[in-house]
Amino acid sequence: MPGAPNPLRQSSFSPASLGTFLGRLAGSFRKGRGGHRIFQGVTAATNSFLQTLRRVGKVLWLEITGFLFLWMALVGGIACWREYHAYAAGKEGLSRAAVAALFTLVFTYFGISSFSKVRKS
Numbered sequence: 001m002p003g004a005p006n007p008l009r010q011s012s013f014s015p016a017s018l019g020t021f022l023g024r025l026a027g028s029f030r031k032g033r034g035g036h037r038i039f040q041g042v043t044a045a046t047n048s049f050l051q052t053l054r055r056v057g058k059v060l061w062l063e064i065t066g067f068l069f070l071w072m073a074l075v076g077g078i079a080c081w082r083e084y085h086a087y088a089a090g091k092e093g094l095s096r097a098a099v100a101a102l103f104t105l106v107f108t109y110f111g112i113s114s115f116s117k118v119r120k121s
Helices: 015-030 035-088 094-120
Strands: none
Touching: 035 094
């Protein structure tokens, strides 16, 4: 039959009707059909989750950096010990031991301050 519609060629769901559906769904969230409260609830839950994730990430970051700073201070302390013994034996000047000691003190301070910030937060 040439005039009869072919059910296989007609689509009951077109991209325009999908856009209309999504537009109405978004409008229900904006307007007041109960969707607004759902949107506020989802937003509050997301913000709460992200705030907790941010806090945990900050603590983890401070602990990792504190550990790395203290590890580098330990390495600097070993270098200071080695340079001091080289100075005592007369092989090197005092400046190398002083630089190693300053490095050790600075990185020890950084490590301790990083862990103290963890305790405050």
